[in-house]
Amino acid sequence: MAEKEVLSYPGLDKVAGEEFLQEAFQIMLEEGVRKGMDVSEKVCDWKEPEELEQILDLHLKDTGETKTRLLERCRDIIRYSVKTCHPRFFNQLFSGLDPHALAGRMITEMLNTSQYTYEIAPVFVLMEEVVLKKLRELIGWKEGDGTFCPGGSISNMYAMNVARYHCFPDCKQKGNWALPKLAAFTSYECHYSIQKGAAFLGIGTDNIYLVAVDEKGKMIPEDLEKQISRAKSEKAFPFFVNATCGTTVLGAFDPLHAIADVCARHKIWLHVDAAWGGSALISQRHRHLLDGIERADSVAWNPHKMLMTGLQCSAFLLRDSSGLLQRCHCAKATYLFQNDKFYNMDYDRGDQTIQCGRKIDCFKLWLMWKANGTGGLEERVDRAFAFTRYLTDEIKKRKGFQLVVEPEFINLCFWYVPPGLQGQEGCTDYYARLGKVAPIIKERMMKKGSMMVSYQPHGNRVNFFRQVVTNPAVTREDLDFFLDEIEQLGKDL
Amino acid sequence: MAEKEVLSYPGLDKVAGEEFLQEAFQIMLEEGVRKGMDVSEKVCDWKEPEELEQILDLHLKDTGETKTRLLERCRDIIRYSVKTCHPRFFNQLFSGLDPHALAGRMITEMLNTSQYTYEIAPVFVLMEEVVLKKLRELIGWKEGDGTFCPGGSISNMYAMNVARYHCFPDCKQKGNWALPKLAAFTSYECHYSIQKGAAFLGIGTDNIYLVAVDEKGKMIPEDLEKQISRAKSEKAFPFFVNATCGTTVLGAFDPLHAIADVCARHKIWLHVDAAWGGSALISQRHRHLLDGIERADSVAWNPHKMLMTGLQCSAFLLRDSSGLLQRCHCAKATYLFQNDKFYNMDYDRGDQTIQCGRKIDCFKLWLMWKANGTGGLEERVDRAFAFTRYLTDEIKKRKGFQLVVEPEFINLCFWYVPPGLQGQEGCTDYYARLGKVAPIIKERMMKKGSMMVSYQPHGNRVNFFRQVVTNPAVTREDLDFFLDEIEQLGKDL
Numbered sequence A, B: 001m002a003e004k005e006v007l008s009y010p011g012l013d014k015v016a017g018e019e020f021l022q023e024a025f026q027i028m029l030e031e032g033v034r035k036g037m038d039v040s041e042k043v044c045d046w047k048e049p050e051e052l053e054q055i056l057d058l059h060l061k062d063t064g065e066t067k068t069r070l071l072e073r074c075r076d077i078i079r080y081s082v083k084t085c086h087p088r089f090f091n092q093l094f095s096g097l098d099p100h101a102l103a104g105r106m107i108t109e110m111l112n113t114s115q116y117t118y119e120i121a122p123v124f125v126l127m128e129e130v131v132l133k134k135l136r137e138l139i140g141w142k143e144g145d146g147t148f149c150p151g152g153s154i155s156n157m158y159a160m161n162v163a164r165y166h167c168f169p170d171c172k173q174k175g176n177w178a179l180p181k182l183a184a185f186t187s188y189e190c191h192y193s194i195q196k197g198a199a200f201l202g203i204g205t206d207n208i209y210l211v212a213v214d215e216k217g218k219m220i221p222e223d224l225e226k227q228i229s230r231a232k233s234e235k236a237f238p239f240f241v242n243a244t245c246g247t248t249v250l251g252a253f254d255p256l257h258a259i260a261d262v263c264a265r266h267k268i269w270l271h272v273d274a275a276w277g278g279s280a281l282i283s284q285r286h287r288h289l290l291d292g293i294e295r296a297d298s299v300a301w302n303p304h305k306m307l308m309t310g311l312q313c314s315a316f317l318l319r320d321s322s323g324l325l326q327r328c329h330c331a332k333a334t335y336l337f338q339n340d341k342f343y344n345m346d347y348d349r350g351d352q353t354i355q356c357g358r359k360i361d362c363f364k365l366w367l368m369w370k371a372n373g374t375g376g377l378e379e380r381v382d383r384a385f386a387f388t389r390y391l392t393d394e395i396k397k398r399k400g401f402q403l404v405v406e407p408e409f410i411n412l413c414f415w416y417v418p419p420g421l422q423g424q425e426g427c428t429d430y431y432a433r434l435g436k437v438a439p440i441i442k443e444r445m446m447k448k449g450s451m452m453v454s455y456q457p458h459g460n461r462v463n464f465f466r467q468v469v470t471n472p473a474v475t476r477e478d479l480d481f482f483l484d485e486i487e488q489l490g491k492d493l
């Protein structure tokens, strides 16, 4: 009775809900967008974990809180978060904030649907196909297939799985035990998701043959050939070559034509991990870096990196148009993919993925594309290259800055050699001391909140900075600041 | 020169950007939230794919479009999308729109960061841990581990991979070839992601032993015991049992204590797929459905379903607190997880996942929890059960409605037997004709836009409706409408 009474009224206050959304949105604009893009504000108000825990009072309780308190919390959450849209944020392979992409994301979140069937996502099923087709065209494919995945790592895993299924369709039912031991090939500079994928797919990281790279970080095709021979002599079956376009640290592009020749000779699936470098395809000027990509069997391309769509937006693209993706992944669940629907069920594409519910990842990219046109996106890509060229030139002029490699993409890798270390290259502890410089400068910039840039050791090279600018809100002034600030923060070292 | 000139000015108009966001947000509120929740509006303005393609002009072009045009597009995208927040949307295991969760999603999208390191997501690294801990407490674990995954399917795959690694750590390096053939166990009623996982992980769908269920759809523990013996006799190594709490179609809960006993006896990893049913743990009244879940080794739980956080929000939870998750998945990439950072690097948890960039999935749940308290969420869960009870009672009273099983959860499965079929159970073509009813009624409701509910054939049962209400905005009136409308749409059949 009392229960039935309750059911007569909605259990949600729509008016209060809309009010909350309005106010939260204004806070978001003020604290996040406006302050986030303002260079006079901090990139991040750094707190140690214990301190931050205290400030935020994250604990979940039995009773709810007032609107005022909740809005304060939103403000705090934004305040203590990193502003990845800040013009001095250079820490990741993504940065910046595109207003159209953000609007697309907000509407996606409001609509809250899943990509699996046409009945539940009519607009987005059609839109995803249009976007994927556009990306395929930029690769140079007239036909093909694909899907958006929750990140480039998972796109790379799709590639491995499809390649395996392509060689040995039995694997789907029988598992790896029905197959010869598989061998995958990738360079030493590849993204670690290839390793994670081999482990997850039951292939094993030992069965990845690492191919040597040249001094720029590009795969050496002759060594690929050698590794294939080695695998064969070890009775492993070469099924998958991963070439990287835009390596994570150095930004190197593997020579695709030469690699494709090797793959063709040995009939091995060629996957191109263009998660990072793929967006250069939009630039008439720079797309030559990926020459030969049209010969790949599959490509991973993350518009959430250079194109600024926002996380997550990663396309897995296939040259095959025979339905390989569907055959490889389908489970034919009748509760979702009924075969007696009243519309053309070819539009229900969800069964070609490994997911069930799948976020709409295409709309943000689509809306941004509509707003800027291919031409506008091309300008941004060219601008990013120009930033890197500008910084490279500056670095060559400044004392204490030293390039790790001449950039061919937009990864600017360099050491800063502070005054106290300059001219001491001969000393035995020089590299040990140089390796300590970047972490200290990083700590100082974080605590000051002035900027963010990443560093890493790499192979036998000690810690160096990797700087990347994709955010079009950045100006030359921010880049000059960047170099000045490193000098400033490191001058006593 | 010209290029340097360009770099002196930002390539993004902040003021115009903010204006666009403001206007897009108001459209979103008006077209999506307000109309979406209004029962006098359509759930979906149905168009055939070809027609919709025409209306939307999705094609991506070289040049950008005006603000007016882009805002019109936003309006259209919303108009032709399904309103999953509509009180008459019962089609999926998710529905409704929580304003706090949506605010959390919007802020997440604006901040656009990745969950992998503390330096890039200080607030969210701490927050994720708090939320996961809370979920673990509801399971009954004092300690443990976990991560948010892009969906329950992938959470289930994590479970399989961790279980495999737990038995055979060598697998990570050597692949399945170094292992005996594995055997996994799950019921006939399990979600299809178990199949997809077995295929993806190189285990193979043939190595899933399907366990019989009773008439309610619950796994029969004695048959599990039998299947384990069968697997052993076939020289397979039993490594993984999946029990489902809240099966996708019938909403059945597998008997966990009895299953845990079998697993303990055979030392097999017990995973509980509570993607759907997990949220019942929040209700003091209904959590008994999951009695024994504390004995599981791992649990998948999707707050994006019953708790209305919005897609994607799926927790993979582990009882282990020895770092198994980390050991299983780590690749130790030094460019991201440097070991000479200035803060406690235990907070960089990204290497325990199979992803690299990972969306922030915790904030929406956290903010909603802060707004409602555990008590408020409990009320919603109880309300959902009450809806189902109300509808069940109504169905029993109404002519032509027939339950498939008495619901123990909130999946209401029933046939509608239209006047033209009533009393003809004896006819040879009765079931064939009954199976055609739901698709026709579905087509009619879609074209009318009055509501959405799913149907499916299941085992040897012909098409029946599966109705689920999780949206607290729904009232008894909507439920009465639901039954009336089915009668109305099917009265001539």
Ligand SMILES: Cc1ncc(COP(=O)(O)O)c(C=O)c1O
Pocket: A093, A150, A151, A152, A153, A154, A190, A191, A193, A244, A246, A247, A248, A273, A274, A275, A276, A302, A314, B355, B356, B357, B358
């Ligand atoms: C070359 C390359 N491939 C793949 C990835 C993985 O992409 P995601 O972070 O979306 O998983 C990255 C990420 O940095 C990358 O640099």
Ligand SMILES: Cc1ncc(COP(=O)(O)O)c(C=O)c1O
Pocket: A355, A356, A357, A358, B093, B150, B151, B152, B153, B154, B190, B191, B193, B244, B246, B247, B248, B273, B274, B275, B276, B302, B314
């Ligand atoms: C029981 C069960 N497990 C797992 C899943 C998969 O969850 P997701 O759609 O998030 O992949 C579902 C989805 O409906 C489900 O019902």
